[in-house]
Amino acid sequence: xxxAVYTGSFDPLHIGHLAILERLxxxxxxxxxxxxxxxxxxxxxxxxxxxxxRRYRAAVEAVRRHPGLHVWVDDIELEMPAPHYxxxxxxxxxxxxxxxxxxxxxxxxxxxxxANWRNAPRILRxxxxxxxxxxGYDAPALRDRLLAEDPGYRIQLLDAPMVDISSTQIREMTAxxxxxxxxxx
Numbered sequence: 001x002x003x004a005v006y007t008g009s010f011d012p013l014h015i016g017h018l019a020i021l022e023r024l025x026x027x028x029x030x031x032x033x034x035x036x037x038x039x040x041x042x043x044x045x046x047x048x049x050x051x052x053x054r055r056y057r058a059a060v061e062a063v064r065r066h067p068g069l070h071v072w073v074d075d076i077e078l079e080m081p082a083p084h085y086x087x088x089x090x091x092x093x094x095x096x097x098x099x100x101x102x103x104x105x106x107x108x109x110x111x112x113x114x115a116n117w118r119n120a121p122r123i124l125r126x127x128x129x130x131x132x133x134x135x136g137y138d139a140p141a142l143r144d145r146l147l148a149e150d151p152g153y154r155i156q157l158l159d160a161p162m163v164d165i166s167s168t169q170i171r172e173m174t175a176x177x178x179x180x181x182x183x184x185x
Contacts (some may be wrong), residue, residue, distance in 0.1 A: 001031040004130060005093065006105040007038050007077070007086060011055055013062045013185040014170055017161035020132050023160040024105065025070040029130075034074040034093070035059055038084050052078055062185040081178070085121040090127050103154070104129045111155075114146070121150065128154025133162050137149075140151035 004024045010017065024033045035060055039052035059073045076092055077084050086104060093102050104127055106114070111131050114120050123129065124146065131139050143155045165183045173180040 001099045002029065002032040002106050003093070003097075003100050003102050004033045005034055005036060005090065005102050005127075007036040007089060009038055009055065010035070010059055010166065011167050012170060013059055014163075014165050014167060014183050015185060016165050016184045018066065019161050020105070020158070021066075021069050021071050021161050023132075023158060024130075025068070027158075029156070031070065033069070033071045034102075035063065035071050036074045036077055036089060039082070040075050066185070077096070085118040087117075087123055090123065102127055103156075105132065105158075106130075107132055108134040108139040108142060111139060111142045111146070112137055121153075124150070124153035124155065128156065130156045130158050132158045132160045135162055135164060 037056045063071050106129050139157050146153050170180040
């Protein structure tokens with residue numbers, strides 16, 4: 001099976017994540033999407049995230065509310081020792097499920113800085129990435145720049161809607177006492 005691996009803090013899951021999950025579920029490129037809850041993103045401040053277990057349970061509930069999705073909420077990173085580098089997660093998935101082919105899902109904002117990720121060339125060659133659009137980022141140009149470095153990189157652009165909401169904005173709304181429920185998944 002072909003599996004899209006969508007990792008993140010998902011603090012909280014919102015309608016932007018839902019749009020991506022719907023698109024990945026609808027495409028014939030993937031049989032399943034694994035939504036992998038990251039206990040701690042190495043690039044983010046750990047004090048701002050809810051506990052990983054709480055985010056995992058919230059993700060399971062959110063996905064249950066959308067039975068048409070081909071999404072499995074995966075806790076593989078919750079069982080792994082830190083640091084939580086994406087390459088380690090992808091390798092662990094491949095070891096756990098050797099018959100499946102895994103592809104990482106990232107936003108165009110992450111593609112711009114992908115060279116900073118641990119073993120980025122290996123991820124791009126062995127697993128590949130599917131890139132969803134983000135406002136302010138030219139995904140085709142970013143892809144072309146990386147392919148000029150190595151034509152063996154596997155970079156697929158996802159035709160998905162851009163939803164201008166972020167988990168950070170939702171947390172800020174909540175802190176101000178505003179109701180963000182219309183943005184939650």
